[in-house]
Amino acid sequence: xLAAVSLALAGCGDDSAPKKPAAAPTQESYPAYEATMxxxxxxxxxxxxxxxxxxxxxxxxxxxxxxxxxxxxRSSPADQQDLWRRADKEAAQVSGGxxxxxxxxxxxxxxxxxxxxxxxxxxAGGAKTGFVIRVADQVDPAKAIKAGVGPLKGATFxxxxxxxxxxxxxxxVENWAAHDDIVAVAGGPATSTYVVKGCAEGGPEExxxxxxxxxxxxxxxxxxATVRLGEDRDDLFYRLALGDQDAAYKKVFTDGVxxxxxxxxxxxxxxxxxxxxxxxxxxxxxxxCD
Numbered sequence: 001x002l003a004a005v006s007l008a009l010a011g012c013g014d015d016s017a018p019k020k021p022a023a024a025p026t027q028e029s030y031p032a033y034e035a036t037m038x039x040x041x042x043x044x045x046x047x048x049x050x051x052x053x054x055x056x057x058x059x060x061x062x063x064x065x066x067x068x069x070x071x072x073x074r075s076s077p078a079d080q081q082d083l084w085r086r087a088d089k090e091a092a093q094v095s096g097g098x099x100x101x102x103x104x105x106x107x108x109x110x111x112x113x114x115x116x117x118x119x120x121x122x123x124a125g126g127a128k129t130g131f132v133i134r135v136a137d138q139v140d141p142a143k144a145i146k147a148g149v150g151p152l153k154g155a156t157f158x159x160x161x162x163x164x165x166x167x168x169x170x171x172x173v174e175n176w177a178a179h180d181d182i183v184a185v186a187g188g189p190a191t192s193t194y195v196v197k198g199c200a201e202g203g204p205e206e207x208x209x210x211x212x213x214x215x216x217x218x219x220x221x222x223x224x225a226t227v228r229l230g231e232d233r234d235d236l237f238y239r240l241a242l243g244d245q246d247a248a249y250k251k252v253f254t255d256g257v258x259x260x261x262x263x264x265x266x267x268x269x270x271x272x273x274x275x276x277x278x279x280x281x282x283x284x285x286x287x288x289c290d
Contacts, residue, residue: 031177040186040193043121043132044176046168052125054195057095059117061191073113092192092220092276095122102150110144130167185217185228192220194279199289209238210290218279227265227286236260242285
């Protein structure tokens with residue numbers, strides 16, 4: 001059982017250190033987006049420093065879970081319905097699907113839709129909420145943006161990067177990727193990644209065994225989840241035990257394995273959809289404040 005559960009530490013994202021954005025922050029330069037970055041790392045280069053949370057869903061990964069990699073807005077309605085039916089029942093989607101509510105209008109009027117999203121990220125908690133959407137190379141969302149369709153009102157599109165952005169950090173403004181402690185918990189390839197700047201409120205009154213948490217993430221891939229708190233922690237086994245005190249988490253996050261050197265706790269998840277809802281709606285017991 002221990003060996004099997006250890007997959008949660010290896011199977012949900014790359015074990016290697018996250019690739020840092022190319023440019024080191026200075027007074028005039030901040031880390032910039034690169035197409036080779038994993039979605040969470042890429043999104044961080046565009047998240048304003050004042051934001052508190054980042055929710056990323058890689059829809060290429062979601063499609064691959066079900067063997068539906070070829071489904072796009074040009075696919076049959078039945079194939080698209082099958083994708084979203086299975087995704088909503090079986091996949092962690094922490095970002096919620098920015099364009100799902102206007103998918104039909106986009107397909108009817110502009111010949112593209114939610115199935116053409118490669119990955120998306122939402123950020124919240126700062127002065128403004130916003131998003132980043134990476135669309136497929138063949139998609140041109142300019143007309144839909146100009147028409148102000150749903151959440152696309154006020155957004156911009158970069159045809160070179162294929163990114164639709166709204167309320168993101170400008171190139172000359174500090175962003176999340178300028179902070180090593182946040183980049184360190186970005187993880188690697190995953191179905192979904194939820195990142196929080198700071199610690200989770202709540203937890204037991206007695207916290208003398210807990211070290212500070214400056215940022216953390218919960219990463220989902222298939223039936224596995226990985227909580228990342230940063231490297232070299234001596235409090236992970238105590239934090240792992242805190243989950244047993246929370247009935248909702250204990251039911252969904254099972255068979256936990258801690259790795260203090262990498263600062264990760266791996267789990268099997270009995271219900272990926274419920275697990276994604278939990279980490280956004282309730283304090284994550286494994287990342288509570290000290």
